[in-house]
Amino acid sequence: MEYKPREQWVEVDVEAIVQNLREVRTLIKDGVRLIAVVKANAYGHGAAGTASILESQGVDFFAVTYLEEALKLRKRGIKSEIMILSPVIGEEEVRLAAAQGITLTLASFHDASLLDGVSKEYGLNLKVHLKIETGLGRFGLECRQALEICHNLSQNPLIKMDGIYTHMAKALSHQSCQRQFSLFQAAIEELQAHGYHFSWQHCASSAVLALYPHMQMNAVRIGTLLSGHYPVGVSGALNLMDPFKYKCRIISIKKVRKGSTLGYYGTYRLMRDAQIAVIPVGFINGLALEVGNPPSGWLDLIKILLKNILAFLGWNRFIRSVVINGKSYPLRGKVFMQMALVEVPQEDPLALEDEVEVPLRKTLAGELIPRYYRCRERYIKEEDLDPIRAEQIVGGRIYA
Numbered sequence: 001m002e003y004k005p006r007e008q009w010v011e012v013d014v015e016a017i018v019q020n021l022r023e024v025r026t027l028i029k030d031g032v033r034l035i036a037v038v039k040a041n042a043y044g045h046g047a048a049g050t051a052s053i054l055e056s057q058g059v060d061f062f063a064v065t066y067l068e069e070a071l072k073l074r075k076r077g078i079k080s081e082i083m084i085l086s087p088v089i090g091e092e093e094v095r096l097a098a099a100q101g102i103t104l105t106l107a108s109f110h111d112a113s114l115l116d117g118v119s120k121e122y123g124l125n126l127k128v129h130l131k132i133e134t135g136l137g138r139f140g141l142e143c144r145q146a147l148e149i150c151h152n153l154s155q156n157p158l159i160k161m162d163g164i165y166t167h168m169a170k171a172l173s174h175q176s177c178q179r180q181f182s183l184f185q186a187a188i189e190e191l192q193a194h195g196y197h198f199s200w201q202h203c204a205s206s207a208v209l210a211l212y213p214h215m216q217m218n219a220v221r222i223g224t225l226l227s228g229h230y231p232v233g234v235s236g237a238l239n240l241m242d243p244f245k246y247k248c249r250i251i252s253i254k255k256v257r258k259g260s261t262l263g264y265y266g267t268y269r270l271m272r273d274a275q276i277a278v279i280p281v282g283f284i285n286g287l288a289l290e291v292g293n294p295p296s297g298w299l300d301l302i303k304i305l306l307k308n309i310l311a312f313l314g315w316n317r318f319i320r321s322v323v324i325n326g327k328s329y330p331l332r333g334k335v336f337m338q339m340a341l342v343e344v345p346q347e348d349p350l351a352l353e354d355e356v357e358v359p360l361r362k363t364l365a366g367e368l369i370p371r372y373y374r375c376r377e378r379y380i381k382e383e384d385l386d387p388i389r390a391e392q393i394v395g396g397r398i399y400a
Contacts, residue, residue: 005247005370005372006249007248007249007251007280008246008247008248008249008280008281008285008358008369009246009247009248009369009370009371009372010044010045010046010244010245010246010247010365010369010370010371010372011244011245011246011247011371011372011374011379012045012046012049012050012243012244012245012371012372012373012374013241013242013243013244013245013374013375014053014243014373014374014375014390014393014394015241015375015376015394016228016241016242016243017045017050017053017054017226017243018053018057018394019239019240019241020225020226020227020228020240020241020243021054021057021059021226023225023238023239023240024209024222024225024226024238026238027209027210027213027238028209028216028220029213029216031218032216032217032218032219032220033061033200033218033219033220034059034061034219034220034222035061035062035063035083035202035219035220035221035222036051036054036059036061036062036063036222036223036226037062037063037064037085037221037222037223037226038050038051038054038062038063038064038069038073038223039063039064039065039069039085039223040065040363041069041363041365041367042227043223043224043227043362043363044227044244044361044362044363044364044365045227045243045244045362045371046371046373046382047064047069047072047073048072048073048076048078048382048383048385049371049373049382049385051073051076051078051080052076052077052078052385052386052387052389052390053373053385053390053394054226055078055079055080055387055390056387056388056390056391056394057390057391057394059080060080060081061080061081061082061083061219062078062080062081062082062083063082063083063084063085063221063223064082064083064084064085065084065085065086066084066086067084067088067093067096067097067102069084070082070083070084070097070100070102071096071100071102074100074102076386077386077387078387079387081101081103082100082101082102082103083102083103083104083105083129083163084097084102084103084104084105085105086105086139087104087105087106087107087108087110087111087139088104088111088114089114090114091114091118094114094115094118094119094124094126095118095122095124097126098118098119098122098124098125098126101127103127103128103129103162103163104126104127104128104129105128105129105131106128106129106130106131106141106149107130107131107133107139107140107141108139108141109145109149112149112152112153115128115153115159116152116153116156116159119156119158119159120156120158123158124158125158125159125160126158126159126160127160127162128159128160128161128162128163129161129162129163129164129165129198129200130146130149130150130161130163130164130165130198131165131166131167132146132164132165132166132183132184132187133166134166134167134179134180134181134183134184134187135168135169135176135179135180135183136166136167136168136169137169138167140166140167143186143187143190143191146164146187146191147190147191147194147196150191150194150196151194154196161196161198162198162199162200163198163199163200163201163202163219164187164188164191164198164200164201165200165201165202165203165221166180166183166184166203167203167205168180168181168203168205168207168208171205171207171208171211171231171233171234172207172211172233172234174211174212177208177211177212177215178212180203181203181212181215184203188201200218200219201217201218201219202217202218202219202220202221203215203217204216204217204220204221205220205221205222205223205224205231206222206223206224206225206226206230206231206234207224207230207231207233207234208220209222209225210225210230210231210234210236210238211234225238225240227242227243227244227362228240228241228242228243228244229242244362245357246281246357246358246359246360246365246369247355247356247357247358248279248280248281248355248356248358249279249280249352249353249354249355249356250277250278250279250324250350250351250352250353250354250356251278251279251280251339251352252277252278252352253275253276253277253278253350253351253352254275254276254278255273255274255275255276255346256270256273256274256275256276257270257273258270258271258272258273258274261333262276262332262333262341263332263333263334263336263341264333264334264336265334266333267333267334268332268333270332270343272345273346274343274344274345274346275343275344275345275346275348275350276332276341276342276343276344277324277329277341277342277344277350277354277356278339278340278341278342279322279339279340279342279356279358280338280339281338281339281340281358281360282335282336282337282338282339282340283335283336283337284337284338285338285360285364285365285366285369286360286361286364286365286366287320287335287340287358287359287360288320288331288335288340319331320359321359322342322356322357322358322359323356323357324342324344324350324354324355324356324357325348325349325350325354327348329342329343329344330342330343331343342356370382373385375393375394376393378393380393
């Protein structure tokens, strides 16, 4: 096929994903299983395409947040084990998960009752991981609750307690992580003392893997590192590559004189004659949007305020820009719902349909935006990529 997407698309570098997997493997101890987290559409890279690449390279366990995400992976041919990291809430979800061999999270007495009842009524074999609450405050079982549930479900041969896990709340705090890790270990020891054993024990995310090697246990859940970045506040020596580029094409060009205002409310006035390129990406696509969580403290608040003040004053480092023909150009005026304006000097070459690389938060890139996977100058649509095709284009596995 000719590679020339219209309007906007995401370009994903296959070799970067493989490189990141190779680098992550250097941190994982022998005998520790990698659970590749491909939640939120694989952090924007496309869950089915990313999982196909990783499975082609020997990854045999994936995790997502919701059942719908897991079912999409199965539909696209992912054969490896898939676990969902949130509880299911209804009978139909349990039946769908069982039919597709999807591992469930058990995090409450309600979950235990639901899984017990549905498995017995329909004769369904279920595989579950217990979620232990150690400090995140989202969902999970205290040790005594887990012990009671294990005792109750031990009478049901259809339910296999295959794993146990927890989730760290403050990965950057060694004291906090160690406290949670100790609580988790104590829960496992207590359950084992009563005869309940688990094939897989995991608490390490990307940040925990990078910071605390002793917390690997026998499985680790890795997402951010595979997507080409260290988690915020974490650094290291891995040679990671960002596979993600959000791209579009110029849909209009207009010459505008110095002193003209741009966009709604005329918030920007041109300082010189310029070409204004219109691109078909706006805040509905995630451009210029930020996550709305409150600041984590005074220092975080000051950083946010300072960043906005410097952007308002026109400091180039804090102005959003795009890349056209290898050069960076600033966005001007307010970002529209579905479009944005780019200022380009009069003398710079510019043409309709020129390719534009747009700075966009990966996880805000909608699933309906087409993903193209690039490997050695070959481009494949996500819907055409499966593990067999992925292994063919990569050229074999990096590990078995």
